[in-house]
Amino acid sequence: MKPIFLGVVLRLDKDERLGLWTRLNGAMFQPYKDTVEGVWRFVSHGQDTSDLSREDLPHLWIVGSVHGNEAVGAVVLERLMMLAHRGELIEHGELTLVLGNPAAFLADQRYIDRDLNRAFGLTSASPSNVEAVRQAKLHSLLQSRPPQFVLDLHSVSSGDHGIIVYPRESSIWAERLGCLGTHFCYSKEHMAGETLIDAAHRYGAGAMVVECGHHHSPNTPIVALAHIQKLLHYFKMTSKALIDEPLPQVSIITRYRSTKMIRPYRGFKFLFPVETGSAIEAHVPYAIDARGEHVEDQPAWLMMPSLEVKPHDQDAGWLCSLEQITQV
Numbered sequence: 329m330k331p332i333f334l335g336v337v338l339r340l341d342k343d344e345r346l347g348l349w350t351r352l353n354g355a356m357f358q359p360y361k362d363t364v365e366g367v368w369r370f371v372s373h374g375q376d377t378s379d380l381s382r383e384d385l386p387h388l389w390i391v392g393s394v395h396g397n398e399a400v401g402a403v404v405l406e407r408l409m410m411l412a413h414r415g416e417l418i419e420h421g422e423l424t425l426v427l428g429n430p431a432a433f434l435a436d437q438r439y440i441d442r443d444l445n446r447a448f449g450l451t452s453a454s455p456s457n458v459e460a461v462r463q464a465k466l467h468s469l470l471q472s473r474p475p476q477f478v479l480d481l482h483s484v485s486s487g488d489h490g491i492i493v494y495p496r497e498s499s500i501w502a503e504r505l506g507c508l509g510t511h512f513c514y515s516k517e518h519m520a521g522e523t524l525i526d527a528a529h530r531y532g533a534g535a536m537v538v539e540c541g542h543h544h545s546p547n548t549p550i551v552a553l554a555h556i557q558k559l560l561h562y563f564k565m566t567s568k569a570l571i572d573e574p575l576p577q578v579s580i581i582t583r584y585r586s587t588k589m590i591r592p593y594r595g596f597k598f599l600f601p602v603e604t605g606s607a608i609e610a611h612v613p614y615a616i617d618a619r620g621e622h623v624e625d626q627p628a629w630l631m632m633p634s635l636e637v638k639p640h641d642q643d644a645g646w647l648c649s650l651e652q653i654t655q656v
């Protein structure tokens with residue numbers, strides 16, 4: 329068993345991805361496999377998975393690699409599965425682990441046909457569209473037995489920002505369980521489709537995304553594990569530690585609130601180097617595409633700008649207002 333990628337650059341080539349996927353689907357984890365591929369269920373020792381009384385137990389989803397190129401989720405899932413298999417992870421309740429988009433993970437691509445994390449509102453699943461089919465399967469799992477909470481692990485392409493991302497309805501969860509000082513609170517009307525955490529909300533689950541840092545940052549597994557530890561402790565599923573040192577306490581949260589989605593067109597590019605938090609001045613063009621320049625009447629701040637916009641991408645980041653919250 330390979331060790332988790334702690335302290336080294338997190339970059340998995342296609343052979344390493346296939347190796348990881350093969351291990352997750354090997355004999356060791358066979359007893360935990362759900363009928364939906366890429367989904368494993370772990371129940372604390374002594375609790376029968378067929379026992380109806382488990383409805384009363386805490387039940388969490390931890391999801392990784394919804395965007396296939398973002399390897400941190402899959403790497404952390406393997407770590408959690410090893411611990412859970414050895415009886416060293418959960419003492420109480422049930423944990424569902426989900427590798428979000430297996431086909432895109434194996435291909436080292438963000439998605440195959442469309443962004444899975446904007447596809448959860450689709451009502452008809454075209455069998456030829458990888459992500460339409462995948463969202464339907466995950467959606468029915470969420471619907472059939474909603475968990476109390478969904479933690480969705482991601483990483484970013486620009487800068488090395490760790491960011492907690494959530495719809496307005498989950499603000500209280502983010503303040504309670506987030507270990508990072510940068511928050512992105514979005515309005516659902518500023519998303520080009522339904523996200524996994526929006527779908528989780530529909531069924532009553534609390535939910536948030538943790539952007540764990542840059543795709544290849546060695547810190548991303550630590551940021552992910554810090555949040556998983558806090559979540560498991562909060563729901564009293566374990567008292568064990570997953571990381572040696574907790575992340576530093578956050579005293580001030582900088583919260584970006586979406587005011588507008590940046591909608592790209594052919595040839596889209598930013599006109600200067602940007603990253604999360606970059607200031608956009610009023611009346612100064614900040615991006616250009618085949619339809620012309622992007623200009624705002626009001627100053628704004630950028631959230632997760634896309635450095636490389638693909639033809640099927642529906643957003644290139646968001647414009648935001650900014651507020652600061654002192655944590656007590």
Ligand SMILES: [Zn+2]
Nearest residue numbers: 395398482483
């Ligand atoms: Zn992502």
